[in-house]
Amino acid sequence: MISIFIKRLLLAIPVLLAVASLTFFLVKLAPGGPFDADKAVSPQVLKNLNEAYNLNASEWEQYVAYMSGILQGDFGPSFRFPGRSVSEMIATGLPVTFELAFYAILIALLIGVSSGVLAALKRNTYLDFIPMAIAMIGICVPTFLMGPLLVLIFGINLEILPVSGWGQLPGDKILPSITLGFAYAAYIARLSRGGMLEVLNQDFIRTARAKGLTEKNVVIKHAMQGGLIPVVSFLGPAIAGLLAGSFVVETIFQIPGLGRFYVEAAFNRDYTMILGTTIFFSAMIVFFNLLSDLAAMWLNPRSRDNS
Amino acid sequence: MKHLITLFTIAFLIGCSSSTSPVDDGLENQIFHFGNGSEPQGIDPHIVTGVPEHHILISLCEGLTIPNAFGDGNLPGAAESWQISDDGKEYIFNLRQNGKWSNGDELTAADFVWSWKRILTASLGSQYPDMLYYLVGASEYHTGLIDDFNKVGVKAIDKYTLKVTLKAPTPFFIGMLSHYSTWPVHKDTVLKHGSIDDRNGEWTRPGNFVCNGAFNLKSWELNNRIVVEKNPNYWDSSSVRLNQIHYYPVSNVMTEDRMFRAGQLHVTSTLPSQKCPVYIEENNPDLRIDPYMGTYFYRLNTNNPVLKDVRVRKALAYAIDRKLLVEKVTKCGQIPAYSFTPPGSNGYQPDTSIPFDPDLAKELLNDAGYSEENSFPKLEILFNTNEDHRKVALAIQQMWQQNLGITVELVNQDWKVYLSREMVGDFQVSRAGWIGDYEDPNTFLDLMRPNRGNNKTGWENADYDSLLAKANSTNNQGERYRLLNEAENILIDNMPIIPLYTYVRNYQLSSDVKGYNPHILDHHHPKFIYLERD
Numbered sequence: 072m073i074s075i076f077i078k079r080l081l082l083a084i085p086v087l088l089a090v091a092s093l094t095f096f097l098v099k100l101a102p103g104g105p106f107d108a109d110k111a112v113s114p115q116v117l118k119n120l121n122e123a124y125n126l127n128a129s130e131w132e133q134y135v136a137y138m139s140g141i142l143q144g145d146f147g148p149s150f151r152f153p154g155r156s157v158s159e160m161i162a163t164g165l166p167v168t169f170e171l172a173f174y175a176i177l178i179a180l181l182i183g184v185s186s187g188v189l190a191a192l193k194r195n196t197y198l199d200f201i202p203m204a205i206a207m208i209g210i211c212v213p214t215f216l217m218g219p220l221l222v223l224i225f226g227i228n229l230e231i232l233p234v235s236g237w238g239q240l241p242g243d244k245i246l247p248s249i250t251l252g253f254a255y256a257a258y259i260a261r262l263s264r265g266g267m268l269e270v271l272n273q274d275f276i277r278t279a280r281a282k283g284l285t286e287k288n289v290v291i292k293h294a295m296q297g298g299l300i301p302v303v304s305f306l307g308p309a310i311a312g313l314l315a316g317s318f319v320v321e322t323i324f325q326i327p328g329l330g331r332f333y334v335e336a337a338f339n340r341d342y343t344m345i346l347g348t349t350i351f352f353s354a355m356i357v358f359f360n361l362l363s364d365l366a367a368m369w370l371n372p373r374s375r376d377n378s
Numbered sequence: 379m380k381h382l383i384t385l386f387t388i389a390f391l392i393g394c395s396s397s398t399s400p401v402d403d404g405l406e407n408q409i410f411h412f413g414n415g416s417e418p419q420g421i422d423p424h425i426v427t428g429v430p431e432h433h434i435l436i437s438l439c440e441g442l443t444i445p446n447a448f449g450d451g452n453l454p455g456a457a458e459s460w461q462i463s464d465d466g467k468e469y470i471f472n473l474r475q476n477g478k479w480s481n482g483d484e485l486t487a488a489d490f491v492w493s494w495k496r497i498l499t500a501s502l503g504s505q506y507p508d509m510l511y512y513l514v515g516a517s518e519y520h521t522g523l524i525d526d527f528n529k530v531g532v533k534a535i536d537k538y539t540l541k542v543t544l545k546a547p548t549p550f551f552i553g554m555l556s557h558y559s560t561w562p563v564h565k566d567t568v569l570k571h572g573s574i575d576d577r578n579g580e581w582t583r584p585g586n587f588v589c590n591g592a593f594n595l596k597s598w599e600l601n602n603r604i605v606v607e608k609n610p611n612y613w614d615s616s617s618v619r620l621n622q623i624h625y626y627p628v629s630n631v632m633t634e635d636r637m638f639r640a641g642q643l644h645v646t647s648t649l650p651s652q653k654c655p656v657y658i659e660e661n662n663p664d665l666r667i668d669p670y671m672g673t674y675f676y677r678l679n680t681n682n683p684v685l686k687d688v689r690v691r692k693a694l695a696y697a698i699d700r701k702l703l704v705e706k707v708t709k710c711g712q713i714p715a716y717s718f719t720p721p722g723s724n725g726y727q728p729d730t731s732i733p734f735d736p737d738l739a740k741e742l743l744n745d746a747g748y749s750e751e752n753s754f755p756k757l758e759i760l761f762n763t764n765e766d767h768r769k770v771a772l773a774i775q776q777m778w779q780q781n782l783g784i785t786v787e788l789v790n791q792d793w794k795v796y797l798s799r800e801m802v803g804d805f806q807v808s809r810a811g812w813i814g815d816y817e818d819p820n821t822f823l824d825l826m827r828p829n830r831g832n833n834k835t836g837w838e839n840a841d842y843d844s845l846l847a848k849a850n851s852t853n854n855q856g857e858r859y860r861l862l863n864e865a866e867n868i869l870i871d872n873m874p875i876i877p878l879y880t881y882v883r884n885y886q887l888s889s890d891v892k893g894y895n896p897h898i899l900d901h902h903h904p905k906f907i908y909l910e911r912d
Contacts, residue, residue: 103794108427109811111801111831112505115521119503123577153420153577155600163600219632226640234640235633237602240400322630325637327601335417335629340794 076365083357090353091141091346095134098345105150105340124150137346146347151339157347164329167237171247171320171328172313176306178252183259184302190260191267191298192290202260209257218250218323235325247324251317255309259302267298300371307363311356399641400624405890405909408621413634415647417601417627421582423558424497424504429813429900430647432558434625437606437904439589441561442471442490442540443552445901447893450724450817452552456485456562456590456613457540466547466853471540478611479564481588487534493562495527501575506559509815512551514543547853550818553724556901557815564588592618592905601627612905619908638664638886644909645891649884651766654710657886664886667711668896671720671814672881673822674712676759676774680874681836682806684755689746691873694807695732696739697781698774700878707773708766710884715877717866719822723898726819726859730870732877736781743782754784761788761809762796770878771809800834810834811881817898819862820850826869837874 106112106120121127125136140147146157186202193199225246226234233243270276271294279289318330329348336344400411418431423439442460443452454460457471477485494513497504498520511517514531518524531543544551554560564581567588572579580586587595592615593606604625608618626643628634631650637643649657649665657665678685678694685691700714717728748754759774761767768790775786791799800808812832814821823846824830828838842865849861869875883900893906 101794103792103798106505107794107797107801108505109797110427110505111834113508113831115500116503116505116507119500120505123501123503148578151419152417153422153425154580154582155420155578160600219636222636227636230640233642234636235628235642239603240642323633325602325626325628325630325633327599331601331629338793 072365072368075368076361079361079364083354083361086357087350087353088138091138091350092134094346094349095137096130098340098342099130101340103340105342107340124148137343141346141350146350147343149336149341149344151336151341151344157343160332160344161329161347161351164327164332167326168314168317168321168328168330171237171244171251171317171326172310174244174248175251175255175313175317176310178248179255179259179309180302182252182256184263184299186256187260187263187302188267188290188295188298190264191271194268199264203264206257206260209253210261212254214250214254214319215323217253218246218320221246221250222323235323237324237326237328243324247320247326250323251313251320255313258305258309262301262305263299266301267294270294270298273297296370300367303366303370304363306366307359307361308356310363311352311359314355315352401641401644401888401890404644405911408619408909410620410623410891410904410907410909411642411644412623412625413628413637413643413646414604414625415627416629418604418625421587421595422577422579423561423563424493424502424506425577426558427505430625430627432901434604434606435558435561436591436901437593437623438587438591438595439558439561439563440591441555441558442473443555444903445556445897445899447895447897447903447906450898452556455556456490460552464853466549467544469542469544469551470535471542473538473540474613475538476613477590478613479588479590480594480609480611481564481567482611483564483566483588484537485562485590486537487540488537489562489565490540491532491534492565494532494560495530496563496568496574497559498527498530499575503575503577504559506557509554509557509559512544512546512548512554514545546851548850549853549855549858550724550816550820553816553818562590564590592903593620593623596622603627614905618905620904623904635886638888643886644888645894646886649710649886651708651710651884654884658710662886663889666883666885666887666896668883668900669722669898670881670883670900671723671817671821671898672811673715673718673720674770674809674811674878674881675715675718676876676878677800677805677808677810677835678874678876679803679806679808679836681803684757685806687746688872689742690748691876693739693742693746693782694778695873695876696735696742698777698876698878699734700732701734702777703770703773704879707769708879711882713880713882715880716870718826718869718875718877719819719862719866720814720880723814723819723822724817725855726862728819728863728866730863730867732870739782743784754782756785756787757806758787758789759807759809760796760799760805761790762793763790767809774878803834803836808834810875813881814899819859819866820846823862823865823869826874835874837872839868839872842868842872 106117149155149157149160190199190202222234225232232246233240236243276294279293317328318334321328321330333348404411414433415430418434419426421434423435440455442455442457444455446453456473456477458474460469460471462469473487479485494510498507498516500520507520515524515529519527519530533541535541567581571581571586584595584597592609592612594609596605596607598604605622607622631648634646635650638646678691680686704712704714716732717730719728721727759771761771771788775788778784778786799805825832827843827846845861845865849858852858887894890909890911892908892910894902
């Protein structure tokens, strides 16, 4: 398993380099530049600005300078926010995004796994239909609708929770975590139900029951280990998606996470920031996919043997 | 896992406990919660360019003059008084002897000289050096024609006397001094964290930042909140009643609206446009619609084969019902515009008119050679992606189709793509807006002079140019406005731009906030603001 881990990590290096190179040239292809503004700057000022950020050099020279910078861990200065480095901005937004993703995934797992397992155990009863119907709603309702809806109910009408912020007012982390977690809970519920149904019909579960094990033991110790493999495989991309895709929730709830930097950098043509966040998120996706593959292998001896 | 779940549940339950809203808490502690639109680029007054930055800087730094919260014009700021020579070219500013930086250092005339040298240093890459181009030698120094700053028209006569020499009488110069690009920066602090032309110096960070305004920078959490607190070293600190201002960079207007409704903000930066008519109908006491020195207009590319004919441009302008546009489309107190400069800007009243006359418009189009046989080619309106711009464009499209029988296509582009297309002249008609930098018609009319980067229409007119030059070399305000009005008439007669409506400032303001008076440039000095419940 360790050798697989190392091999996959080494494979990630060329992937990330390719992502960095491709992004570098793609952002330059986009029309407009970082210093275009409603009040146009004079050619003299533009020249000075380009000089200050090495944009007067040839594309190739800029590429070499940038790549040698990132190899030393320097993502360069942000064009949009003078005086801020991209690394610093990633470091500022990352803990918030991680925390939000952590709460969201925890909520998703708690709700998703419990309702999915329950639905599988009580197949074709109300305890199956109701959670699965809610899960379907969760999958269908986008976060940009769910967020404002929850805010309207709990923040404005009932006045029991703040409508925005992160760590400023008591309870301000609840609604964003639920909004983000709910969509994933729905997927997890359906995946766990499917996985559990498959496992519950297998011979080893029948054997366990025949041997007189309690239903609780059968479900928790035997069925869930196999039944939740699809969920574990889903978690890797899900966490990466939560990190990179929390932009909508961050905007709705005014959360100072990395997702907002990422999307706004693209609008602002903040070249270094686009590159920095893209490379960072790519690394996260590679890493979490690897972790989830390893976890799935650990849970499922067959796939371990195949590897 | 069990412990984790318990912990998580406890955290949630604690979170649910009730607490007072920030607005109520703010009232008690004089903490002003301010919705500030977007994350500021920074707080270096010589680098930044936007409105959110201005809101923060006006509390942190102070120029020679400050905006008048109670009417037109400017009030003394860092300068206690000033004298202007008879020819209008020489200004003597008397600085306050009790003027201090936030670290307690004395604020002197030399600080202004150094600060103005900094913004005129080309390698700093400031985007507003032209605000000082009215000074003798300033543009020459900035463009490298001279390298001796002593030749620039700003001198420290003594510790508290600043002498400024202008190229020509510039009656709006005092007004320009309330623009942040002319404000001072603390030399020792800037140099401690970098050189004079360092854009990325860390002197603007909390703990490092030093300036001369009514407030000090306390903390800055990116994309979250900026907190400023009362500066005891400010020369007029006894007048400052607020203890803190919290600035929130809320870029989503709906989120900002919800924050206001939930008592998390005292003031919003703007208003969701679809909510404005609803709030007007409901008589929402928090809704504010204030006058604003800005014009929403369409640029016409005069280099385009179709639009280079002034008759076509006029036909397009005369086929628009502006009254209908503001009453049925924008619906939030906007005023139909019949001139480029908003009427009443510092007492200036342009007498131009743009009739809504579909028959005349059709006739003009016929005169230009377009008829049923030779139909008018398809026209394209370019605008940046935004629902409000789309609504206006749809209305104009409808009016042109109905009144002139021409086919109009709407093209929306991402902000930067839209800007770059405008810049290279790759458009026929494009939507635009302009907000005055200072309280004078020149901030609008100067835009349309030849070789101005923001003209973008390709239109040039020698008479217009010379009238503006003449107006800006006279010291007689009445004569000056007469000349500017004449220039404005040329502009409207040539129609390289089609004014549509004059902006208003729409926002929500808590009734607890006092002293936040309407201001044509939307400048609100925080020393006049306080919180009190009726």
